[in-house]
Amino acid sequence: MGIGAGRAANIKNCELCARKIAEVSETGKIVVEKSTVPVRTAEAVRRVLACNEKGLKFQVLSNPEFLAEGTAMDDLKAPDRVLIGGVQDADGIKAAETLVSVYANWVPREQILTTNLWSSELSKLVANAFLAQRVSSINSISALCEATGADVSEISRAVGIDQRIGRRFLNASIGFGGSCFQKDILNLVYLCETYGLHECADYWNQVIIMNDYQKKRFTEKMVSSMFNTVTGKKIAILGYAFKKDTGDVRETPSMFVVRDLVLEQAKVHVFDPQVKREDMWIEMEYTCGMTKETHPGLDDAVTTSPDAYTACDGAHAFAVLTEWDEFKTLDFERIYKSMAKPAFVFDGRNILDHGKLREIGFEVHAIGKPDPNKFSDL
Numbered sequence: 001m002g003i004g005a006g007r008a009a010n011i012k013n014c015e016l017c018a019r020k021i022a023e024v025s026e027t028g029k030i031v032v033e034k035s036t037v038p039v040r041t042a043e044a045v046r047r048v049l050a051c052n053e054k055g056l057k058f059q060v061l062s063n064p065e066f067l068a069e070g071t072a073m074d075d076l077k078a079p080d081r082v083l084i085g086g087v088q089d090a091d092g093i094k095a096a097e098t099l100v101s102v103y104a105n106w107v108p109r110e111q112i113l114t115t116n117l118w119s120s121e122l123s124k125l126v127a128n129a130f131l132a133q134r135v136s137s138i139n140s141i142s143a144l145c146e147a148t149g150a151d152v153s154e155i156s157r158a159v160g161i162d163q164r165i166g167r168r169f170l171n172a173s174i175g176f177g178g179s180c181f182q183k184d185i186l187n188l189v190y191l192c193e194t195y196g197l198h199e200c201a202d203y204w205n206q207v208i209i210m211n212d213y214q215k216k217r218f219t220e221k222m223v224s225s226m227f228n229t230v231t232g233k234k235i236a237i238l239g240y241a242f243k244k245d246t247g248d249v250r251e252t253p254s255m256f257v258v259r260d261l262v263l264e265q266a267k268v269h270v271f272d273p274q275v276k277r278e279d280m281w282i283e284m285e286y287t288c289g290m291t292k293e294t295h296p297g298l299d300d301a302v303t304t305s306p307d308a309y310t311a312c313d314g315a316h317a318f319a320v321l322t323e324w325d326e327f328k329t330l331d332f333e334r335i336y337k338s339m340a341k342p343a344f345v346f347d348g349r350n351i352l353d354h355g356k357l358r359e360i361g362f363e364v365h366a367i368g369k370p371d372p373n374k375f376s377d378l
Contacts, residue, residue: 011041018048021058028057030095034065036184038191039122042085059095061086062117064124069178070245082112085120092117125184125191129204132181134169136210142172142368143217149375152368153350172368174321174348175214177242177252182208215253218367219260222346225365226317230266234340236311239322239349240272240280247274249283253348254321259288262301269303271311273324277304309335317344323351336360 014037021031031049033042042060049058062085067075082103086096096114103112115123142152152172160167176182185207192201223230242252249255254270261268270280280302285291292298305311308327312318312335320327328351336343345357347366354364358372365371 011037011044014041014045015048018045022049022052022056025052025054025056025058028059030059030061030098032099033060033062033121036064036124036128036180037121038187039118039125041121042117057091059086059091060117061095061099062120063099064120066124066127069248070243077106079107079111082107083115083120083123084112085115085117085123088116125188128180128184129188129207131169132176132185132211133204133207135173135176135181136207136214138170138172139175139214139367140210142214145172145368145370149370149377150368151370155368172350173214173323174218174253174257174367175211177250177254178248179250182211182251215256216260218253218346218348219257219264221365222257222261222317222319222344223264225346225363226344230261230264230316232265232267233316234267234269234314235261236305236308236315236318237268237270238272238308238311238318238320238327239324240270240275241322244322244324247272247276247279249275249279251287252283252322255280255284255288257319257321257348258302259284259290262290262295262298266301267303268301269305269311269315271305271308272322273326280304309338313338314340315343316340317346319346319348320352321348323349327351332357332362333360336362 014033014035018031021029031045033045042062046058046060049056049060052058062083064083066079066081066083084096084099084103086092093114100109100112100114138152138156141155144150145152145155156167156170156172159165160170185204189201189205189208192198192204222235226233237254237258240252240254240258241247241249242254254272258268258270281291290298308318308330316339318335318339341361343362345352345354345362345364347354347364347369350366350369352364352366354366354369357364363373
């Protein structure tokens with residue numbers, strides 16, 4: 001609600017924290033800002049701290065986290081870099097060096113970068129925006145691959161071997177999720193608009209538009225492939241978390257696929273090794289506004305299954321939406337025998353052996369992969 005709703009970051013808690021520090025401190029402090037915040041948030045924190053009535057002196061540093069869910073401890077112990085931003089005067093530089101000395105106990109000094117405050121704050125937003133941009137870029141190419149008969153995995157390999165580009169974050173999928181990418185890009189969009197940089201805002205907003213398109217496109221392909229209707233059909237969803245090795249469902253692409261299938265009146269059966277049913281509903285209500293009250297029959301339309309085999313039993317199709325390693329080694333012959341025919345597979349992460357699945361008898365559709373039923377010259 002209010003100005004910038006849905007895009008601007010709410011830094012209320014940063015301000016409240018600064019006020020509490022000023023209230024209880026008896027000596028000057030180095031205050032380290034760890035959260036991903038809009039550029040120049042540290043200025044607000046500095047002003048609040050400077051208003052203390054005890055004459056205390058504070059230094060504010062920006063030290064954003066670059067930790068990924070599922071690998072956070074490894075990322076902390078062996079980071080690509082540590083970023084520390086401070087005011088570029090004698091006191092600010094001294095404060096930054098104090099924090100540098102802490103990290104230097106286990107991080108090589110050349111991997112500890114020091115910058116001004118604003119560069120540090122903005123760098124974290126830009127890092128997440130660049131990663132998300134790569135996902136949306138390769139996903140846009142995946143749509144072109146499906147239309148032309150090219151293979152997005154071969155393109156990713158050919159492009160990624162160029163050292164100027166690199167291989168990481170070039171795996172086509174149903175889209176990115178999680179608590180950071182969309183939030184940080186929308187924050188970046190809002191910042192650009194605030195400073196009158198509307199063309200820059202439009203550029204970064206397109207990353208979000210492409211991500212939404214990819215999720216919608218995946219569901220539409222499921223429906224069109226299954227004779228243009230999924231009404232009353234059982235569809236198994238394998239994976240609900242936004243990525244493997246976590247139970248986090250915030251902004252997960254799976255949620256949007258499930259929502260669209262429910263609206264198409266499919267009977268959806270979900271299996272994820274870590275996600276709880278109540279977490280699914282909490283995020284569904286928060287992000288999609290879909291509840292048992294707003295959509296009568298929702299509880300019956302979505303079943304949570306104890307394992308992949310139960311989810312697929314009697315299903316017309318199964319879709320892999322999270323890249324859990326255990327999905328690669330399922331007994332697909334057993335699954336095929338238990339499913340309605342024709343049995344459809346929709347691989348939203350490109351982790352399965354599509355050739356073997358077709359040999360078993362499945363009709364396979366995957367992100368950015370040519371359909372042999374459509375192209376005879378592959």
